Amino acid sequence: MSDIRLPDYNQALTELTSASLSVTPAELQGLIVGMLSGGISTSNDNWKTILFDYTNDGMGWPMSASTLAETICSFSMRELGGxxxxxxxxxxxxxxxxxxxxxxxxxxxxxxxxxxxxxxSLTKLSAETKEALADLEEISKLGIDEEDDFSEQAILLEQVIEHVKVCVLTIHAELAAKPVTPAESKTLH
Known part of the structure; x- marks a missing residue:
């Protein structure tokens, strides 16, 4: 198994900024994991075309930024598929x-x-997956109250992050593209 790692956040941010892309590393990985969890095929570069369209008005990315996206995608595919x-x-x-x-x-x-x-298609989701998606929609609106105790909010944020991970894995389990397995050959005796 190859040793694919997530890049350092600050290095990735520098790479994306120097490529004049207005996407942060967190946004990029969230987008890629969302596409993977939604069942997008990675057997071709269609996912990159969608990524470029969404983040850069359809224009391609410089090679180094594109390689960064491929690394994040490969890492996320390996992690989600494990x-x-x-x-x-x-x-x-x-x-x-x-x-x-x-x-x-x-x-x-x-x-x-x-x-x-x-x-x-988010219309025929199981009740558990609908709840996970609803939780994520609520979490996306959260913020830190600058007047509250930061140490307490830091603890709560870590709990929220763990819940985000559970929600994402729940959604991925239901919607992600399933590996194609060859049909069992039927042997007549």
């Missing part, structure tokens, strides 16, 4: 709580957008 039931979110350091909370909100908002870009 059995570990884990999801690593590409977020900035939690040293600055307001930026950290904003990035979580951006990630969730773009995850929801990614589901839509994948063309997922």
């Amino acid at each position: 059995t570990s039931m884990e999801l690593t979110m590409l977020l900035p350091s939690d040293d600055e709580l307001l930026n950290y909370a904003d990035a979580v909100s951006e990630w969730v908002n773009h995850f929801i957008s990614g589901l839509g870009l994948a063309g997922s």
Whole structure:
């Protein structure tokens, strides 16, 4: 198994900014994970065309930024396709709580957008998946109250992030493209 890792948030931000793209690393990963969870095919570069259209008015990305998106996609595909039931979110350091909370909100908002870009039909979801999506929609509106205790809000935010991961994995389990398995050959005896 190759050693694909999520890039450092600040390095990814520098790369996206220098490419004149108005998308943060959190937004980018949220969008990609949303598209993957919504069942978009990655067997061709169609996902990149949709990504470019959504983030850059249909214009392609510079090679280094495109490679960054491919790395994030590969990492997310491996993580979502595994059995570990884990999801690593590409977020900035939690040293600055307001930026950290904003990035979580951006990630969730773009995850929801990614589901839509994948063309997922959200009308026939199970009750559990509908609840997970509704929770994400509410979480996307959350923010940090600058007048409340930051240490308490930091603890609550970590709990919210864990809930986001559970919601995303629930949605992915229902909507994501299932691996194609060859039909069993029927042998007549």
